[in-house]
Amino acid sequence: MPREAPWVEKYRPRKLSEIVNQEKAIEQVRAWVEAWLHGNPPKKKALILAGPPGSGKTTTVYALAHEYGFEVIELNASDERTYEKIERYVQAAYTMDILGKHRKLIFLDEADNIEPSGAKEIAKLIDKARNPIIMAANHYWEVPKEIRAKAQIVEYKRLTQRDIIKALIRILKREGITVPKEVLYDIAKHANGDLRAAVNDLQTVVTGGVEDAHEVLAYRDTEKSVFQALAQVFATDNAKKAKIAILGVDMFPHELLQWIDENVPYVYYRPEDIARAYEAISRADIYLGRAQRTGAYSLWKYATDMMTAGVAVAGVKKKGFVRIYPPKTIKLLTESKTERTLRDSVVKKIMKEMHMAKLEALETLNYLKAIFENNPDMAAHFVVYLDLDLKEVEFIAGDKEKAKTIWAKSMNIEKKLKREGELEARAREAGKELEEAKEAAEEEEAEKAEGETEEAGEETEEEINEEELEKAEEEIEPVRKEESEKIDRPKKKGKQATLFDFLKR
Ligand SMILES: Nc1ncnc2c1ncn2[C@@H]1O[C@H](COP(=O)(O)OP(=O)(O)OP(=O)(O)O)[C@@H](O)[C@H]1O
Numbered sequence: 001m002p003r004e005a006p007w008v009e010k011y012r013p014r015k016l017s018e019i020v021n022q023e024k025a026i027e028q029v030r031a032w033v034e035a036w037l038h039g040n041p042p043k044k045k046a047l048i049l050a051g052p053p054g055s056g057k058t059t060t061v062y063a064l065a066h067e068y069g070f071e072v073i074e075l076n077a078s079d080e081r082t083y084e085k086i087e088r089y090v091q092a093a094y095t096m097d098i099l100g101k102h103r104k105l106i107f108l109d110e111a112d113n114i115e116p117s118g119a120k121e122i123a124k125l126i127d128k129a130r131n132p133i134i135m136a137a138n139h140y141w142e143v144p145k146e147i148r149a150k151a152q153i154v155e156y157k158r159l160t161q162r163d164i165i166k167a168l169i170r171i172l173k174r175e176g177i178t179v180p181k182e183v184l185y186d187i188a189k190h191a192n193g194d195l196r197a198a199v200n201d202l203q204t205v206v207t208g209g210v211e212d213a214h215e216v217l218a219y220r221d222t223e224k225s226v227f228q229a230l231a232q233v234f235a236t237d238n239a240k241k242a243k244i245a246i247l248g249v250d251m252f253p254h255e256l257l258q259w260i261d262e263n264v265p266y267v268y269y270r271p272e273d274i275a276r277a278y279e280a281i282s283r284a285d286i287y288l289g290r291a292q293r294t295g296a297y298s299l300w301k302y303a304t305d306m307m308t309a310g311v312a313v314a315g316v317k318k319k320g321f322v323r324i325y326p327p328k329t330i331k332l333l334t335e336s337k338t339e340r341t342l343r344d345s346v347v348k349k350i351m352k353e354m355h356m357a358k359l360e361a362l363e364t365l366n367y368l369k370a371i372f373e374n375n376p377d378m379a380a381h382f383v384v385y386l387d388l389d390l391k392e393v394e395f396i397a398g399d400k401e402k403a404k405t406i407w408a409k410s411m412n413i414e415k416k417l418k419r420e421g422e423l424e425a426r427a428r429e430a431g432k433e434l435e436e437a438k439e440a441a442e443e444e445e446a447e448k449a450e451g452e453t454e455e456a457g458e459e460t461e462e463e464i465n466e467e468e469l470e471k472a473e474e475e476i477e478p479v480r481k482e483e484s485e486k487i488d489r490p491k492k493k494g495k496q497a498t499l500f501d502f503l504k505r
Pocket of ligand 1: 007008009011012013018019020021022051052053054055056057058059060136137138159167195196199
């Protein structure tokens, strides 16, 4: 069955006037481009359209080209050969030539991704440009400053939920379909100002059946970045772009692998391409297995490179809209949500108690899983140290029976610690008594030396003092003994504690 064109392309506005709620930006772009066309190139020969994803920047460039008769030369800023390519085009005449070819407009997307090393050269090219250069960026301040200095900024607003709903209704009318109002509200809310995300969600919901809409959107909310990241991985043939796409996805590599694994057959259609993609996946799987067995987590990087870049370049992709499916192995939505919540709460505890950054804490959690699986005694110490609850222990151990054993052991440690606390208090008390007895004895000694007391009285008092001393010594002895047997706990506060603090013991 041929796949339908993505609605984000099908319904991309062709005219500047159709672009929603960016009037001021459009006005600035028009004035700038008209200056070029009137033979009076603006002082700043480049524009930076800056604003959130899915707010209409790319759409503006193409609508502008359409209205004013430009040919768009689209270049990607992260491409290593960008400089060479721009150089080729900036010097081309911008007026229509006698063969009736279009004027050229250079569009440099992701200008916040330009290699800093090339920024100076590109800035020089802007000075020499004979064609309009328009750049787009989500983060204006991440565009290299040499380039910012040469370009005029045009700001794009984040679209409101109202703008998004209006745009979605327009699409539905043209498709001749209706969708319940609540679903539209839900989509607009989840989109967070990104109309591209909203249109993709609408198409997903309509294709998959409106009855599942709420579930799909809820899933999408928690897994937002993975849907977006995978759509990017599967849309590119560029290894570097595929690797960059998954940065910031809050997931372990083996989870991500399941997602990629699930979606390969929907992206490729030729058997040899599917085989190549699975070859990359199985190599990633081998790296992950090795990392798990040996603890060499640096292998994660190779694994993620294989599953992203390796899969992205595996062959010819199907054309059109890519719907990303969640892996079947992550069964019920609720289950995965609970697991995620548990994982987050454990990671937070590791970060707090061990003074670690999130990434490090995630890695530590991996070690903890191995410890909980193989060494219940050590695991029990971690339970106490991190103040984990039973659910969290079950999550880390991955097995209810193991979790019970660890939990019972941790209770014993808690009890011991509690006794230790009491003993410490008693030792402090006994120490105090000992001090007092010593002081009294010393006083006595001094009095005796001065010969100011009677012999009989001296003896009685001396006997009492010695008795007190002995009693106090007796009391303190078991406390000292217990003290020396006390469980060693790594210091909680101050310097970052590592797993090695435990493993060294
Ligand atoms: N202001 C808008 N008016 C109408 N449609 C819009 C608007 N903004 C975005 N869209 C729609 O959303 C989709 C994505 O828009 P566009 O490619 O222009 O986003 P962008 O701002 O360039 O995002 P990014 O920074 O991610 O490249 C397009 O299909 C377009 O139809």
